[in-house]
Amino acid sequence: MTSPLPRRPTWLNVLGVVALVALAIGAWLGLRVSPPDVNQGDLIRVMYAHVSVAWVSFLAVGVAAFAGIAFLWTGKRRFDVVSLAASEAALLFGALTIIGGMTYSKPTLNTFWTWDAKLTLTALMVALLAGVFIVRGLIEEPVRRGRVSAVILIVVLASLPLNYLAAEWFRTLHPAKSIDLTGGGVTMDATMLEVLLFNVGAAALMFTWLLIERVRLGLREAELEDRRGRGGEQAEVVRV
Amino acid sequence: MFDGWNAWTWVTVAWIELVLAYGGYLIYLRWRAARLGREEDER
Amino acid sequence: MTGRSGFTADIRTLFAITGKDLRSEARSKAATVATGFFSSVTLVVLAFALGRDSALMTAAAPGVLWVALAFSGVISAAQAYQSDLADGAFEQLLTLPIPRAAVFLGKLLANWLTMTLLGAVLLPIASVLFDAPIGAGVPQLLLTIALGTLGFAIIATFYAALTANLQARESLLPVLMFPVVVPVLLAAVRATDAIVTGADVGLAGDWIQLLAGFDLVYLVVTSAIFHIVVEE
Numbered sequence: 001m002t003s004p005l006p007r008r009p010t011w012l013n014v015l016g017v018v019a020l021v022a023l024a025i026g027a028w029l030g031l032r033v034s035p036p037d038v039n040q041g042d043l044i045r046v047m048y049a050h051v052s053v054a055w056v057s058f059l060a061v062g063v064a065a066f067a068g069i070a071f072l073w074t075g076k077r078r079f080d081v082v083s084l085a086a087s088e089a090a091l092l093f094g095a096l097t098i099i100g101g102m103t104y105s106k107p108t109l110n111t112f113w114t115w116d117a118k119l120t121l122t123a124l125m126v127a128l129l130a131g132v133f134i135v136r137g138l139i140e141e142p143v144r145r146g147r148v149s150a151v152i153l154i155v156v157l158a159s160l161p162l163n164y165l166a167a168e169w170f171r172t173l174h175p176a177k178s179i180d181l182t183g184g185g186v187t188m189d190a191t192m193l194e195v196l197l198f199n200v201g202a203a204a205l206m207f208t209w210l211l212i213e214r215v216r217l218g219l220r221e222a223e224l225e226d227r228r229g230r231g232g233e234q235a236e237v238v239r240v
Numbered sequence: 241m242f243d244g245w246n247a248w249t250w251v252t253v254a255w256i257e258l259v260l261a262y263g264g265y266l267i268y269l270r271w272r273a274a275r276l277g278r279e280e281d282e283r
Numbered sequence: 284m285t286g287r288s289g290f291t292a293d294i295r296t297l298f299a300i301t302g303k304d305l306r307s308e309a310r311s312k313a314a315t316v317a318t319g320f321f322s323s324v325t326l327v328v329l330a331f332a333l334g335r336d337s338a339l340m341t342a343a344a345p346g347v348l349w350v351a352l353a354f355s356g357v358i359s360a361a362q363a364y365q366s367d368l369a370d371g372a373f374e375q376l377l378t379l380p381i382p383r384a385a386v387f388l389g390k391l392l393a394n395w396l397t398m399t400l401l402g403a404v405l406l407p408i409a410s411v412l413f414d415a416p417i418g419a420g421v422p423q424l425l426l427t428i429a430l431g432t433l434g435f436a437i438i439a440t441f442y443a444a445l446t447a448n449l450q451a452r453e454s455l456l457p458v459l460m461f462p463v464v465v466p467v468l469l470a471a472v473r474a475t476d477a478i479v480t481g482a483d484v485g486l487a488g489d490w491i492q493l494l495a496g497f498d499l500v501y502l503v504v505t506s507a508i509f510h511i512v513v514e515e
Contacts, residue, residue, distance in 0.1 A: 023262075027255055042247040046254040053258070072511070096261045103254045106242060127462035134458070138449050144514075148445070151508045152459075155441075158504045159463055162497050166466040169489065170473065206262060213269055221276055 012212060019209040022202035026052070029195045037192075043107055044192070050100030052199035054118055056207045057093035058160070060086050061125060063211070065157040068150030077222050078215075080146030083153065085214035087132055089207055094126040117167040124163055128156045142225060296381045300389025301396075304363065308397065314362045315397075318355035322405055325351040330412045337414060344415035345475035349468050351405055352432065356398050360439035361456050363394065364447035373447070383510035387440065395436040402428035420478040423487060427478065430494040431471030434501060438463050441505040445512045470494045 030048035037044035064086035071079035101119040102112045132152050139145035329347045333340040410417045446456045470493045477487035
């Protein structure tokens with residue numbers, strides 16, 4: 001059986017390698033080059049892994065929402081494919097952020113959950129994204145499916161700044177222990193900031209690579225679904 | 241259970257989470273591509 | 284839709300839809316009974332549960348009030364569309380040449396009015412049950428209830444239309460709504476708490492402003508995209 005994805009473009013392979021290498025360099029920077037923090041010691045190295053994926057998760061949601069808007073505007077199926085791919089990535093990076101946040105807060109604050117604004121926002125975002133996938137699973141017709149999920153993503157996007165405010169005010173005005181898990185409460189010297197930014201860049205590269213891979217796959221799935229639809233057969237498994 | 245962990249254990253766990261997440265998603269992509277291949281071959 | 288007469292006609296249509304929803308609710312009382320029952324049970328059960336520690340009870344009063352409101356809101360939102368769908372009235376409504384936004388806002392207004400009324404009724408009951416005197420803060424509390432239930436009603440009306448049109452199960456509505464509505468409820472509880480404890484006037488004002496922000500943003504966004512939710 002032939003490989004299901006023939007004709008892999010070279011640039012995609014290059015992108016994948018570059019992304020993985022950047023990830024490795026970022027890890028090395030975070031684990032070796034960065035000095036330990038004044039307060040948190042070596043635990044600061046958790047922050048690099050956690051904060052970098054957090055920013056990218058919100059980037060992914062933005063991409064998903066704007067791709068959805070593009071689909072509403074143009075009706076071109078490929079935008080819906082991008083929206084779905086970015087939603088999957090947002091779910092991946094979001095879940096990773098939450099788990100990483102727990103990995104950060106347990107040793108530093110001795111609790112698995114704090115009502116940190118960014119973490120709370122991410123948790124809400126992940127819950128909202130789950131809703132997108134549930135709804136997508138319920139709609140068989142591709143155009144309608146894309147339009148409804150775009151609508152939900154617009155609501156998700158609109159919710160983010162307000163939810164952040166609510167979570168931030170809740171945290172700062174709430175008499176519970178918490179440190180700023182965004183890494184901003186940590187007094188960062190120049191080296192640490194550079195390491196963080198590099199890791200954010202590496203995570204963004206990973207997101208871009210995974211997104212393109214998923215979009216390539218999604219375009220072929222969409223094509224198959226359309227073919228089946230025209231033939232009158234049940235567009236079954238390749239949906240979503 | 242977590243009390244015995246020192247800082248570097250936590251750091252290792254955090255970075256392994258990254259590896260597992262990215263690796264897991266790549267595996268998911270491969271699985272999905274294989275499924276697509278089967279679906280296409282069925283026609 | 285041209286000129287002022289078109290706009291006026293749309294507004295009248297909007298109110299007509301609100302009136303229809305309110306009247307059919309007054310007649311059937313289905314949602315009223317359910318919400319009345321649920322909110323009473325919530326208040327009483329939690330009053331019992333927290334009854335031992337009077338300080339805890341007083342502190343929990345704002346949260347309990349909004350939990351009761353939220354439960355009731357979800358129930359009545361789901362029911363509002365079910366009765367419409369059952370006799371095909373909703374589809375008929377959509378075939379008429381009225382802007383979708385008017386349908387949405389009309390239903391929203393009906394939901395909001397009933398929720399605010401419920402809130403105004405629950406407020407003194409909660410105050411007594413939970414030993415949380417509301418004294419001079421009543422106007423601000425009513426404002427908070429109005430703004431909070433508005434945000435809730437916007438989200439509920441929007442998602443109820445979505446799930447009803449998908450012919451999804453009623454259980455899907457709370458799953459979709461919950462993450463959107465939680466921050467709004469949070470702001471409402473915080474505002475209520477600030478008013479009741481009376482400590483910091485500025486604090487209550489901040490949370491009320493945030494509530495107003497939620498309401499404005501969600502109202503604009505959902506009104507603009509509602510027509511996509513109900514298209515065939």
